[in-house]
Amino acid sequence: MVLASAAPGIFSAGLDILEMYQSTPERCVAFWRALQDAWLNLYGSRLITMAAIEGHSPAGGCLLAMSCDYRVMAEGKFQIGLNETKLGIVAPFWFTDVMLNTIGHRETEKALQLGALYSAQQALSIGLVDKVVPLAEVMPTVEGELKNWLQIPAAARVITKTSMRKAVLDRLRSQKEKDAQFFADFINRDSVQKSLGMYIASLQKKKN
Numbered sequence: 001m002v003l004a005s006a007a008p009g010i011f012s013a014g015l016d017i018l019e020m021y022q023s024t025p026e027r028c029v030a031f032w033r034a035l036q037d038a039w040l041n042l043y044g045s046r047l048i049t050m051a052a053i054e055g056h057s058p059a060g061g062c063l064l065a066m067s068c069d070y071r072v073m074a075e076g077k078f079q080i081g082l083n084e085t086k087l088g089i090v091a092p093f094w095f096t097d098v099m100l101n102t103i104g105h106r107e108t109e110k111a112l113q114l115g116a117l118y119s120a121q122q123a124l125s126i127g128l129v130d131k132v133v134p135l136a137e138v139m140p141t142v143e144g145e146l147k148n149w150l151q152i153p154a155a156a157r158v159i160t161k162t163s164m165r166k167a168v169l170d171r172l173r174s175q176k177e178k179d180a181q182f183f184a185d186f187i188n189r190d191s192v193q194k195s196l197g198m199y200i201a202s203l204q205k206k207k208n
């Protein structure tokens with residue numbers, strides 16, 4: 001399975017910020033449950049999963065990419081990373097776990113505190129992506145890599161993948177409702193809503 005985007009220049013802009021702003025607790029819980037299930041299915045997929053990152057990939061977009069087995073990113077102006085702290089929010093523990101498994105503890109600690117967004121070359125240097133190529137070569141490179149992965153006996157690959165990812169998946173599975181409730185409480189704090197409001201305004205200002 002290849003994750004790619006139909007929007008030029010954007011792999012994924014992350015979660016819909018407007019869903020987290022001035023929403024109701026009930027809607028926030030439903031929103032979070034949908035995200036949890038999507039991620040559990042993706043990270044726990046038995047399929048070979050690859051991200052064709054042909055554009056920006058902040059926050060939830062970076063989570064999607066990191067949750068794949070292999071990442072190819074376009075060189076150039078695009079950025080990737082977990083930038084949550086820049087919005088005044090905090091990466092949930094399962095976002096953090098996936099990043100830890102991808103780039104290790106020291107880089108994750110720096111990346112998360114700073115809300116760092118990396119260029120493709122920087123992402124390659126810390127192991128956040130596996131390959132950087134010109135934009136037009138992203139999809140052919142993914143397809144070529146996929147052929148390599150498909151050579152591996154499927155049962156052996158799936159057992160290996162499942163055992164590598166089980167602890168992180170189980171950590172969320174065992175506390176889904178608590179996590180959803182925590183998200184709804186956290187996101188509706190006055191201080192968090194204020195930060196999100198300012199971030200949304202800054203996105204709109206950048207455009208004008």
Ligand SMILES: CC/C=C\C/C=C\C/C=C\CCC/C=C/C(=O)SCCNC(=O)CCNC(=O)[C@H](O)C(C)(C)COP(=O)(O)OP(=O)(O)OC[C@H]1O[C@@H](n2cnc3c(N)ncnc32)[C@H](O)[C@@H]1OP(=O)(O)O
Pocket residue numbers: 009010012013014015016017018056058059060061083084087089090091092093182183186187203204206207
């Ligand atoms: C131990 C744990 C303790 C506590 C944790 C508890 C709870 C956790 C709490 C919260 C966790 C939440 C996790 C959140 C994850 C996320 O994914 S948050 C989203 C982060 N995303 C971003 O910051 C991206 C913002 N967007 C951009 O930077 C740019 O838009 C872009 C680089 C992606 C693309 O740039 P451009 O091509 O220049 O496009 P525009 O900027 O003009 O955007 C077009 C249009 O789209 C709107 N938009 C962009 N991104 C979003 C978004 N994520 N959500 C909603 N809307 C978005 C943008 O405002 C423009 O709108 P219009 O002006 O056209 O209406």
